[in-house]
Amino acid sequence: MAVFSAGVFPPNELWDYTTRVYARGRAKDACLTLQERVGLDVNVVLYCCWVASSGRGAFRKDELEGALDAVAEWRVHVVETLRELRRQLKGGIGEAPRPLSDDLRRVVVECELHSEHVEILILHRSMARPGTGTFDRYQQIEDSIANLLRYLTVMEVEPEDAGFEELVEVLAAAFPEENPQRIASMCQGMAFRLTAGDEGVLGR
Secondary structure, three states: OOOOOOOOOOOOHHHHHHHHHHOOOOHHHHHHHHHHHHOOOHHHHHHHHHHHHHHHOOOOOOHHHHHHHHHHHHHHHHHHHHHHHHHHHOOOOOOOOHHHHHHHHHHHHHHHHHHHHHHHHHHHHHOOOOOOOOOOHHHHHHHHHHHHHHHHHHOOOOHHHHOHHHHHHHHHHHOOOOOHHHHHHHHHHHHHHHHOOOHHHHOO
């Protein structure tokens, strides 16, 4: 039951990155847990990692806030609305014939994915800097952690409330060649410094 043409979306490096990382390891479960537990946007979580992985380093002043502002209206009025409708349709509603209700839910799922793809394009467009920074793996991991911690700070979420295990699972999927224990150690160390008042861990 195709709703959209497969050729609607242009090639996009951020979309390619997010779909690849999301499908790797336990990233999907971790991202959805962060979404349900503390209200993080899965696309923004992966965007934080992409900015660092693409050689753009840690967010500069107001870059993340600008990206969040850019997607806010679309996310609230479209993505979250479709997500809630998809959840309500699960299991059927009232006296509506179940097969027809299930058909509608499948259409909504496809619409939701389409809306997520649009959000990714908005996020990508919000990043004006080219990827001309460091491609040192450990620096990229550190910058990814800094970006995620900045996102948590903007959302007024403590790292321990979000869950270190889930953050590490996302980072491990973004950097599959690295030892997850090393990533966990880096993540916990930087989060401890931030909690102690060292905002220098967030980058510029």
